[in-house]
Amino acid sequence: MAKRVAIIGIGTTGFRATTPDVSYRELTYEAAMKAYLDAGIEPKDVGSFVSTAEDFFEGYSIADEYSPDQLGAVLKPIYTVPGDFIHSLASAYMMILSGIGPISVVQGLSKASNMLTLSEMVTFAMDPIYNRPLKESPHSVAGMEMARFLYETGTTREQCAKVVVKNKKNALNNPYAGHSVLIDTDYVLNSQVVSYPLTQMDISPHSDGAVVVVLAEDETAKALSDKPIWIRGIGWCSDTPGLETRNWGQAIYAQIAAEMAYKMAGIHYPRKEIDFAEINDEFSYKELQHLEAMRICKKGEAGPLTEIGGTEITGEFPVNTSGGCIGVGNLYELNGGHKVLEVVRQLRGETGKNQLKNVTTGLAQSWRGIPTTAGTVVILSN
């Protein structure tokens, strides 16, 4: 592949626990306007669009119907990927390489506060014959997975609690974050047990918001942007959807997706060649599990590294400087979008008090949540 693709514009509404003042279309509109302004383009300059939506989360059947208007995509090539935001990013990336047009726009949205029966909805994602009759709550699936992960790697509950403390603290300096607070590990460990060993504080609370990203191919990106952020590698993978056939201790999907992205980016030693990462932490242990799956830490090493502060903003490998899902909020389909947003802001030097020094390469990783095993990874460089 000769051509390179860069992110030249980002726009977001920021993320809040509830947004009764705006509709989901207004959220997208605001993010889109900011992204177009950031990239210095108008919708008419855009060759193609990809939106990210999942029917039951949106409350619509074929939710893609309502994607074009607020993006300025009427009578333009646009389609919807019901996946993670980074899936859509990959789709748009391939579209540019295929020659559909030099500029492509990716949109993602969360209006989680509209969902009245979130837990029941996740139950609807389970296999209707083999898994749904078990009436598992999504948190009990996470609890079982956490127990297995702790058992296989020797990670402790305290180390998981440290992830929560760190991410909620990082979020304090992120103006976009909705769930920041200063707490200690005891507070996490003593919070209500939801499904042992998972406690209330180990679970990321949900947030609303939208992210729009503008992508452009090599020449266009250089012409339009002073600070293009290049996509160096991208990967995605789905493991088995069945609860009974998966590996409960390890995140195989993150491993395969990361290896695909590393290969594309020519990265052999991720811990050395990547400066920082935004990792999916919908549950505290997931951050550790994903770090190990992606070879950033050895098996059983992510917990101790977190314990000694190695993943803090000041640590040797900063993880989730934004505050992650735990500090910013669980954005469902948009989780990857928020991760990409933070990596781009870090690489451009726009994150204020959370800014890392001398960073050139960052990684954003996401996962589609219980009960899926779908993971995505993107590696960005300035």
Add this chain to the structure above:
Amino acid sequence: MRRVAIVGAGITKFYRNAMETPKELAYEATKMALDSCEMKLSDIECVVHGTAPDAFDGIHMKGEYLSDGSGAYRKPYMRHYVGGGTGVLSPIHGWFHVASGMFDTCLVVAEEKMSSAYPHPAGAFLTIFDHTTEQPLYPTLIWIFAIEMNRFMTTWGYKKEDIALVAVKNKRNALDHPSAQLGAEITVKDVLDSEIMAWPVNRLDISPTSDGAAAIVLAAEHVARRVTEKPIWIDGVGWALDTAYWCTRDLYYPDYVEVASRQAYKMAGIKEPSKEIHIAEPYDPFTYKELHHIEGLQLCKRGGSVQMLLDGVTQRTGNLPCCPSGGALGVGNPIAATGLMKVMEIFLQLRGEAGNRQVPGRPTCGLAQAWGDLMQVGTVVVMRS
């Protein structure tokens, strides 16, 4: 940009109330597609899946649920949709995967199991409408299509008995299709005498609700040449969405189909579509839609589609056969799978492997088109042998 070919295809039978689970339907089509080109799952580098509303199968994040049935276990796997246009968007999305140089082979699967929406999938369609301005009116799909059909007929002075010929043609064509749900020998009188659902739409103007799946295998040129002697090339792709506020549009003409087809023609280097396209599979969930789309696709001048039908041009033996498979009206309409069925039909016709359905004259250039959402999406693929 690399050249991409379709090298294999598979399809399940289309019917109401399938006993198979959605996953099993996807598996059947996938297996058949791989067998047709003697490839194994290990030869496949990535998988894309097209399936429309989750409410049909009744499974949230149904793309993930269907992943292993579609052969995507531990592979890069992505789902996409644009409502009813999903079926023809599927090869387009697969085309990006290969044309971009990211992958050499891609399996494209489309599945829909509408019978899980009990008692009737029409219920699932209530939630496609705007929650504030439309849902309180309890609209059904048939109402809005009746509005569109009426506008189309009024603008051009088309008669119902002429439009009914589409149902007669497609259901007869479907008699030769092994997957067909509603192949039949009927007359215009049968259509006009069938129950009126919402005037001017009668029961036989509408495609059935169905369960089914289809799959195709895409390969980059160097792989395709090795796999088959008869690759069918994807030479043009196009797709577009119009505004969701459909009440603000004049429904007599599908602008979105025109925009999508012009994009595809430009890519394929087609200047005079009505002459250069030898065979077409326009989307025909309703009788008038085939005509509506033929006009949008520039295969005849605006307002000329009925004359084309009356002249027999769109019959299998005509100059521009349309829906030689039997289309959605005859073969059945498991939304996303229908679009891919149409792509598969062009694939077989261009290879000369369509059996009793084969059109005469060795066609070398064909197109498949689908449409959906709130009368809003056009997706077009141009293929050449």
